[in-house]
Amino acid sequence: MKIVIGAGSCGIAAGAHKVQTAFEAILAEKNLDLTIEQTGCIGTCYLEPIVDLITEDGKKLTFVNVTTADARRIVEDYVLGEDELKDLQISDSDLTMIGKQKRIVLRNSGIIDPERIEDYQAVDGYLAAKKCLTELSPEEIIETVKIAGLKGRGGAGFPTWFKWDAARKSPGKTKYMVCNADEGDPGAFMDRSVLESDPHALIEGMLIGAKAIGANEGVIYVRAEYPLAIVRLQKAIDQARENGFLGNDIFETGFDFDLRIKAGAGAFVCGEETALIASLEGERGMPRLKPPFPAQKGYWNAPTNINNVETFANVPWIFRNGGEAYAALGTAESKGTKVFALTGKVKRGGLVEIPMGLTLRDVIYEIGGGIKADIAFKAVQMGGPSGGCIPASLLDTQIDYAEITKTGAIMGSGGMVVMDENTCMVDMARFFLDFTCKESCGKCTYCRVGTTRMLEILNRITQGEGLDGDIELLEELCYKIKDGSMCGLGQTAPNPVLTTIKYFRNEYEDHIYHKKCTAKSCKPLLTYTIDKEKCVGCGACKKNCPVDAITGEKKKVHEISQDICIKCGKCFSVCKFDSVIID
Incomplete structure (x- = not known):
């Protein structure tokens, strides 16, 4: 029997290392010779720390939300006793989150030890690379990717085979x-999870791509905020090199390819490929005009192919199972699967990989379990700060590139932030625009100045200082910024504003004309009062008010002074008689 502990960033943050220490202590105390291993994130982040007990015959029992005290129970009551600890085991409804998915990119996540190349090889790792290098020509590799219909998963959805083919055909000895x-979208962690849980899948995918375009050198540009991902990726690169999967004369074919890591400083704009190249070259991360495209003149003016982590992680599966098998998944225009980071006001948050073509309702309600506390669903933000808000009326929208784009949002890299009726859509638009405004490199006047002016307007509106004509001014600025910006950051930055105006214009009007936030979220627009019929004069609100804005004698009706009230909400949270009203 062995103990396997989920040790992705989410598991570690939830206490996985403390749980492992507790297991080590109790095993030593009981003189038990059980192996403790680690794995990455299986995607059910809301259940971390997760511990699997695997018997000699392969039977697996999964315990969730494990504490250090639970570690002792598992050893004493299950390993040494007869109690199955049903209260700690994963429930059938939680298993639904995984069971309704189709896992290709996440096929090994939460299953193998990401720091052991032997584990990756045990699930047929590097067999696809061997086939490509020893049996297939570069043209045949590209044709297989074309048949699969794999599109870039970084956001634009550009055909992967086309980029590979363009780089292959570009003249140049060095590629x-x-x-x-x-990965910089707020609420997105798809790529991070692959790097932490299955780094060899990325390496193998890049090796196959390198053979296709004729590249002998590769670079993985990882943001420095992913320290665990960088550590595990570097170990994987070292192991691949030691085992002959990187370096010279790979598989005795005469093909040379090696990899290195570049830790980026965390600029969102460096997700744009020409800005990323500038950063790799030691320059400030700012986009360049295209053409020439990177496939023609990229890193050090040499032909360069750039794909994201998820795109590369699909490649080994395609060559082990065939391009046709991948193309059989999804829709006519969007093949295969897509990984989403499901976050926000959803019951079961985490990583979700689904075949293209499912609906938003399928993901949010069937896989995600619906909205927390069964509050009404309001919208879902797709595509991160460059995406848009899709309202409840479009909940049955199919998830593929074309259908999502029709709503005004974009697929993006895979962020999916769920919002309930308590979310203010004006403030949500302000939040995302604040992010893109700060992340603008400043090269384009429309992006640099335009987003700043838009943010100023949104700040005024959420503070109760909105003016007649602000909505129309925002729309005008949005279209000018989209038309006048050089790169994708500026061209898509207005999307959250445009979609919230399109679907939730009434909320903008309430803020501007009635000075009310219907979601009761924007503090400057809120008023706290005490219901005289319900107040019993217990004094709890008065005692807890940090600015002494509440007056009243014991057992008599209290009152809130609006001139002093800072709208912190403390009185509302401590009142046991529902006598504090937010209006």
Whole structure:
């Protein structure tokens, strides 16, 4: 029997290392010779720390939300006793989150030890690379990717085979294969999870791509905020090199390819490929005009192919199972699967990989379990700060590139932030625009100045100082910024504002004309009062008010002074008689 502990970033943050220490202590105390191993994140982040007990015959029992005290129970009551600890085991409804998915990119996540190349090889790792290098020509590799219909998963959805083919055909003795692992969308963690849980899948995918375009050098551009991902990726690169999967004369074919990591400083704009190249070259991360495209003149002016982590992680599966098998998944225009980071006001948050073509309702309600506390669903933000808000009326929208784009949002890299009726859509638009405004490199006047002016307007509106004509001014600025910006950051930055105006214009009007936030979220627009019929004069609100804004004698009706009230909400949270009203 062995103990396997989920040790991705989410598991570690939830206490996985403390749980492991507790297991080591109790095993030593009981003189038990059980192996403790680690794995990455299986995607059910809300259940971390997760511990699997695997018997000699392969039977697996999964315990969730494990504490250090639970570690002792598992050893004493289950390993040494007869109690199955049903209260700690994963429930059938939680298993639904995984069971309704189709896992290709996440096929090994939460199953293998990401720091052991032997584990990756045990699930047929590097067999696809061997086939490509020893049996297939570069043209045949590209044709297989074309048949699969794999599109870039970084956001734009551009056909992968086309980029590979363009780099292959570009003249030049030196070519580069680059991975964009600069995942910067708020609420997105798809690439990070692959790097932490299955780094060899990325390496193998890049190796196959390098053979296709004729590159002998590769770079993985990872944001420095992913320290665990960088450590595990570097170990994987070292192991691959030691085992002959990187370096010279790979598989005795005469083909040379090696990889290195570049830790980026965390600029969101470096997700744009030309800005990423500038950063790799030691320059400030700012986009360049295209054409020429990176496939023609990229890193050090050499032909360069850039794909993101998820795109590369699909490649080994395609060559082990065939391009046709991948193309059989999804829709006519969007093949295969897509990984989403499901976050926000959803019951079962985490990583979700689904075949293209499922609906938003399928993901949010069937896989995600619906909205927390069964509050009404309001919208879902797709595509991160460059995406848009899709309202409840479009909940049955199919998830593929074309259908999501029709809503005004974009697929993006895979962020999916769920919002309930208590979310203010004006403030949500302000939040995302604040992010893109700060992350603008400043090269384009429309992006640099335009987003700043838009943010000023949104700040005024959420503070109760909105003016007649602000909505129309925002729309005008949005279209000018989209038309006048050089790169994708500026061209998509207005999307959250445009979609919230399109679907939730009434909320903007309430803020501007009625000075009310219907979601009761924007503090400057809120008023706290006490219901005289319900107040019993217990004094709890008065005692807890940090600015002494509440007056009243014991057992008599209290009152809130609006001139002093800072709208912190403390009175509302401590009142046991529902006498504090937010209006």
